[in-house]
Amino acid sequence: MGVGLYRAHPGFRTRMDEVLGLWRAHGFDLRADWLAARTGPETDGPRTAQPLLFALDWAVGRTVLDAGVRPAALLGHSVGEVAAATLAGLFDLTDSVALMADRISQLDGTPPGGMLAVQASPDEVAPYTTDEVVVGAVNAPRQVLLAGPEEGLRTAQQKLRADGFTCRRARALNPFHSPVLTEAALRALPLLASVPVRRPRLVLHSAYEPGPLTYERARDPRFWALQPARPVLFGPALDLLLAEREVVLAEAGPGQGLTVLARRHPRVARGGSRAVGLLLARPGTPEAEREAFDRALAELSDAPAEPAADATAQASRPVRAGLQAGLTRLRPGTGAPVPADSE
Structure with missing residues (x-):
């Protein structure tokens, strides 16, 4: 670009x-x-x-x-x-x-992880967060990114999709904007x-x-x-x-x-x-x-x-x-x- x-x-x-x-x-x-x-x-x-x-x-x-x-x-x-x-x-x-x-x-050298874009509000994704998988960005009222270690982020993605949320992994290789x-x-x-x-x-x-x-x-x-x-x-x-x-x-x-x-x-x-x-x-x-x-x-x-x-x-x-x-x-x-x- x-x-x-x-x-x-x-x-x-x-x-x-x-x-x-x-x-x-x-x-x-x-x-x-x-x-x-x-x-x-x-x-x-x-x-x-x-x-x-x-x-x-x-x-x-x-x-x-x-x-x-x-x-x-x-x-x-x-x-x-x-x-x-x-x-x-x-x-x-x-x-x-x-x-x-x-x-x-x-x-x-930090633990592998990433970010997950979710078409939802921060309140809607709150039940899917943990101590390590958190809201890493709020870009708009219904445009958030979850961030965290690989295993936890994968689990959150599976649960969100099962509950009907649209989400997509970024190609980020690190859990940016998470306490990890x-x-x-x-x-x-x-x-x-x-x-x-x-x-x-x-x-x-x-x-x-x-x-x-x-x-x-x-x-x-x-x-x-x-x-x-x-x-x-x-x-x-x-x-x-x-x-x-x-x-x-x-x-x-x-x-x-x-x-x-x-x-x-x-x-x-x-x-x-x-x-x-x-x-x-x-x-x-x-x-x-x-x-x-x-x-x-x-x-x-x-x-x-x-x-x-x-x-x-x-x-x-x-x-x-x-x-x-x-x-x-x-x-x-x-x-x-x-x-x-x-x-």
Whole structure:
């Protein structure tokens, strides 16, 4: 995803080369597999999927900022929250890549597991959860993901299907966003405690603790360390973001899974706010990907960066807000959001 834009957009290519170079310095040589669009167990694993998700999120978002667009707020999803924090200025890019590389190494060797997408509410899936199999993400009122060890997740899937629920396994190879990862996640604390956290230049919303992320909270290393073991509450976070004002939501990550979720939100579906994807839902030609990016960028450029002083007179002009992808993408041929193949 994004390879066509890489070939057609010099600015994006420069930013992608920048972040891929930093990953390579930490032993993650991602370029060849990404440009060749290789898939399989190795590319689905966290050592490839998570760095590429971060790289795409950051490079697309940075290209938008380079064009002079200033978002009113940023909201990340899973790995996308670290990318959003970097774009907002909390972390330096070099530090962010080092933190993500350390996170991945700490999680290496954790028990096998995965994630299960279920078309149900958190309350409906509660009877199927255990101490280890938990709700790992709430993406919408009836779009949740269970996370946990392999055996427990398989049992939950069998019971859910027997009771008539629609569910589907992601190709995630780790039980992301479940307490099973707590011990491993906390091993990232020493490096996190040593990294400078700057006051953000942009408003950052959190999908782990829905609402604007304060500078004081962002300076707590445990907040970042525990993210792989905590649930992603993207749906509630989006509710709060859309409740503030009318916005143009722009998804900066691969696919348009978050765009689809956002368009189903009542405040978007009724026509007040809008949602656009900066990348195509599926890989396209360089020309098609450049055209789609330029079209989305033009829509963002037409929206004011900050709420107007005369809120009544300007109520019909949505401001810009950014979405950083991380967990969902489109299921080919259906347009339905499902978990991505990584986290």
